[in-house]
Amino acid sequence: VGVYxxxxxxxxATFIAGLIVAMFLRKATLRALRLAPPEVADLMSKIVYYxxxxxxxxxxxxxxxVNVSGLLxxxxxxxxxxxxxxxxxxxxFLSGVFLYIDRPFRPGDPISLDDVNVSGIVYDVSVFSxxxxxxxxxxxxVPNDKVFNATIKNFSMNVARRVEYLISISYSSDIxxxxxxxxxxxxxxxxxxxxxxxxxxxxxxxxxxxxxxxxFWVPSQFWINIKMEMLxxxxxxxxxxxxxxxxxxxxxxxxxxxxxGSS
Numbered sequence: 605v606g607v608y609x610x611x612x613x614x615x616x617a618t619f620i621a622g623l624i625v626a627m628f629l630r631k632a633t634l635r636a637l638r639l640a641p642p643e644v645a646d647l648m649s650k651i652v653y654y655x656x657x658x659x660x661x662x663x664x665x666x667x668x669x670v671n672v673s674g675l676l677x678x679x680x681x682x683x684x685x686x687x688x689x690x691x692x693x694x695x696x697f698l699s700g701v702f703l704y705i706d707r708p709f710r711p712g713d714p715i716s717l718d719d720v721n722v723s724g725i726v727y728d729v730s731v732f733s734x735x736x737x738x739x740x741x742x743x744x745x746v747p748n749d750k751v752f753n754a755t756i757k758n759f760s761m762n763v764a765r766r767v768e769y770l771i772s773i774s775y776s777s778d779i780x781x782x783x784x785x786x787x788x789x790x791x792x793x794x795x796x797x798x799x800x801x802x803x804x805x806x807x808x809x810x811x812x813x814x815x816x817x818x819x820f821w822v823p824s825q826f827w828i829n830i831k832m833e834m835l836x837x838x839x840x841x842x843x844x845x846x847x848x849x850x851x852x853x854x855x856x857x858x859x860x861x862x863x864x865g866s867s
Contacts (some may be wrong), residue, residue, distance in 0.1 A: 615668035620651040623825035626653045647731060648701070692749070702785065703729065703783020707758045719754035722746055731799040764797060765827045767820055769835055772813040774848040779814060785845040789837045790820050795830055797821040 630653040664696035709715050715736070716723035724738035734751045759765065763782050773782050780842050783804045790802045802820035809815070818838070822830045842849060 609832075611668050613665040615679070618667050619660050619664035622663060626660065627657055629653070635694070640739045647697075686794075692747075693732065695749040697745050699748035700731045701731075702749060703734070703752055709758050713761075714759040716759070717746065717751060717754040718757065720746060720750050725758075759827070760824055761846065762824055764789040764821045765824045767822060767827065767831045767834065768840070769817075769818040770807060771816045771818060771838065771842075772789060772810060772850060773816060773842070774850040776815050777847045782816065782847045783844055784814070784844060785841045785847060786818055786838050789834065790818075790843045793830070793837075795822050795826050796834075817866035 630649045633649040633652045634645055637648055687830070697773050709729075711726050711728060713726050714724070715726055719735075722736055722738065724736045724744070726734065727737045727743060730734040731748075733745050733747050736746060738744055771782075771786070773779070786800060786804050789795045796802060800821055802818070804816055804818050807815045807817035820834075839849065
């Protein structure tokens with residue numbers, strides 16, 4: 605009887621010690637993840653707590669003299685089955701944790717996920733998915749494993765972004781006059797950065813006209829508005845300066861053949 609009592613006392617002491625360790629590790633996990641989203645920190649702390657508590661229970665049963673090999677085998681089989689069944693869920697969860705650690709974006713950032721063909725403003729990042737409001741106002745839920753494995757473009761990470769246009773002018777127009785007209789528009793806009801300086805140069809000789817490439821930099825938060833506005837201003841200024849923007853043109857040669865076969 606004394607042996608059984610000692611085993612019972614040892615098992616209880618082992619289990620209590622395990623619970624104390626589990627509680628300590630849970631608090632340590634919460635402290636370590638204090639900057640993480642609350643649901644992530646809470647879920648991780650619970651996984652740590654119940655995992656340690658389970659191991660403490662197995663250890664207590666072993667101290668009490670219970671053969672736990674069968675229990676461990678059954679638990680292993682169940683764990684493998686659950687692992688296969690919840691593979692996608694676990695993958696999304698782990699990807700969400702890694703996204704928190706890496707922090708490639710935050711709610712409110714404009715991003716583009718090229719691999720999943722989604723772009724817009726980040727609305728929310730949860731444990732299993734990321735919600736994005738696309739440019740046309742549609743909310744899209746993207747699983748975190750797809751987000752983590754995608755090529756992420758964050759348009760707010762840089763202080764400034766470059767705007768580029770391709771503008772065609774007729775072959776009869778003065779290139780230098782067109783360049784000065786475009787630079788005049790850019791110089792009059794205070795949001796266009798002076799450094800790096802705006803550029804206007806001949807990109808190509810097209811079928812219908814000379815192709816000018818226009819480059820300039822603006823603060824990232826004003827990029828979309830400036831990009832939409834400046835092209836219209838440039839067109840108006842080119843028209844004022846007498847610069848022709850050509851229509852697509854084709855030169856057609858007709859070879860007339862007479863009735864006697866002569867042209």
